[in-house]
Amino acid sequence: MNRFPLAGWSRYHICLGSLDDSGGARFFHASQEASPCADSRIPVTIALQLIASGLCILFVGGGIAFADSSPPSLAPMLERxxxxxxxxxxxxxxxxxxxxLLQDPFYRRFYGLSEELPPQTSSFQAVGSGVIFNAQRGLILTNYHVVEHANAITVSLNIGKTMxxxxxxxxxxTDLAVIEISADNLLAMPFGDSRHLRVGDYVVAVGNPFGLGQTATLGIVSALGRPGLGTDNLATFIQTDASFNPGNSGGALVNLEGELVGINSATAGSALGINFAIPSVLAEQIADELVAYGKVRRGELGVVVQDMTPKVRLALIINHESGVIVSQVNSDSAAQRAGVLAGDVIxxxxxxxxxxxTExxxxxxxxKPDTAIRLLVDRSDKSFEIAARLSELKNDNSPESPITYLGSIVLLDVKAGVKPYGKADGALVIAIDKDSKAAAAGLAAGDIIVSINRQAVHSSKETLDLARRSGHSLLLGIYRDDALRFLTVQ
Structure with missing residues (x-):
């Protein structure tokens, strides 16, 4: 049978029925084979009304099938x-x-505890779900948080076999992981294209909630493109009201064709009906990388960027509503080699x-690393392209750099055309990360940094360079409201 979505249209065979005078049934058939009109299409909602009126409809579809007066069902799809x-x-x-308290050295000495705090670990057991996406190799896609810290992983198939x-x-x-089992006669789930989802589409969540075993819940797509939910997660999520519970993590979100459109990942705390899945397009891409390399290789340009705020646009006299401003270019990075400068707007x-x-x-x-890209850049009222070749993103476990005391910050040289010109010499703060240590110390947009650790600065570059070379605290001399003041950033 061909597949069709529940909320769409379907080809049909219709048998119009009525009762004759003797109470017997008389039928008039309009079928695909007998009449061109049978290739017409009707909405399923109308079909259901016709069924309620005694009309017999046989749909040609792989997702839902019924004849006579049988109700529609997801069972054929869910069996697969x-x-x-x-x-x-x-x-x-x-x-x-x-x-x-135990981490306080004074407390430990006072009570005669050892200076070294022994590592504290505990054993745990957890349950989750996964989706077979490669039957030949026994590859299963699940959430990273399901298998995180696992010493032993056990998989149970729907037929009861465990391995x-x-x-x-x-x-x-992206909170994704791939595991592998050795088993025969597995059935892989085909990937659907999550880019074709629309708000209002029906979806089914399948998983192992509370370790009860396979469970299916029906819902709709509530929203698309939800960002990382307060984490550093790179994924943008599918929001659905199909029910998720502990144990559903790593399970499948499928469309009515039985195709994988998402990996069930998270719920919104204690809220009901607010659940999130990782889109299948991203999940498939990450799965391929994990199978090939055991990790995900990501490109790196080597810049720190900030959103284009109204204040930044006003200060830089930029008319673009979109774009990001480069606040820092890392040394020996792909961006530096390509000629990207702090203050550029990409x-x-x-x-x-x-x-x-974030985008x-x-x-x-x-x-992927070593890929050539083209950046459209605005600089000094000119727009042009810069070609760059990305390096590979590395996990940076190095100690905190002094520049992080300023945080993600946008600075502008105080020169002719800039509003505070003539009042002070230094670097004008256009925007600053509100969660940075400098912001916590009181540095704000509109301030002019005139010195760092009592050494005068005369430009944005000089300010950033001196901040990098300074120790683990910064004494900032700033000009604000026609007065000089000092801030200590620790």
């Missing part, structure tokens, strides 16, 4: 889907939270407009 969704149980050890699994690779930034990557700093970062990281 259940074969591709597995239950996962893990055992492992994780670090325990330590009482802050051990090994971790192929994981990616914390409005597009490879011809695609950039709307925010910019995600797009750069979605491109």
């Amino acid at each position: 889907v259940f074969q591709s969704v597995v239950s996962i149980s893990v055992k492992g050890k994780a670090a325990e939270e330590i009482d802050p 051990h699994a090994r971790l192929v690779g994981s990616d914390p930034e 409005t597009a990557i490879d011809g695609h407009p950039v709307g925010s700093a 910019f970062r995600n797009r750069i990281r979605s491109i």
